[in-house]
Amino acid sequence: MRIVVDDLSSPEVQALLAEHLAGMHATSPPESVHALDLSGLRGPDVTFLAAYDGRSLAGCGAVKDLGGGRGEVKSMRTASTHLRRGVAAAVLSELIATARRRGWTELLLETGSTPDFAPAHALYVRFGFEECGPFGDYALDEFSRFYRLGLP
Numbered sequence: 512m513r514i515v516v517d518d519l520s521s522p523e524v525q526a527l528l529a530e531h532l533a534g535m536h537a538t539s540p541p542e543s544v545h546a547l548d549l550s551g552l553r554g555p556d557v558t559f560l561a562a563y564d565g566r567s568l569a570g571c572g573a574v575k576d577l578g579g580g581r582g583e584v585k586s587m588r589t590a591s592t593h594l595r596r597g598v599a600a601a602v603l604s605e606l607i608a609t610a611r612r613r614g615w616t617e618l619l620l621e622t623g624s625t626p627d628f629a630p631a632h633a634l635y636v637r638f639g640f641e642e643c644g645p646f647g648d649y650a651l652d653e654f655s656r657f658y659r660l661g662l663p
Contacts, residue, residue, distance in 0.1 A: 512601050517559050545649070570589040584618060635660075
């Protein structure tokens with residue numbers, strides 16, 4: 512698997528992100544969907560990664576610089592053709608490595624709370640993330656779960 516910093520210009524990446532947003536809206540009410548759209552992911556404080564299996568887009572993820580040595584995982588998505596093949600773990604590993612290279616001390620994330628998100632919860636826990644309360648502009652919400660990973 513090849514993971515690269517991506518500029519979000521390819522139709523395949525845009526389609527995967529549209530699928531991601533549609534999935535978030537299918538499982539949570541609109542006010543509880545915190546996924547970034549293309550313009551948000553193109554912000555100067557966001558690094559977007561695309562994962563490729565050969566020439567096929569396998570998944571994506573991003574980190575957003577929150578300032579003060581903190582970052583947030585955003586837009587983790589595995590293409591339906593590549594589910595349960597280690598894509599999310601590979602992308603998350605690279606996002607964590609990116610955060611460490613930048614000297615961040617903490618990586619945070621918000622994800623859904625419904626059963627559809629159970630595989631994501633298991634992945635984050637496997638990587639050492641621990642549940643925490645809301646951070647930044649997030650509020651306590653029954654459709655959200657929050658995680659934190661301290662970076663040595």
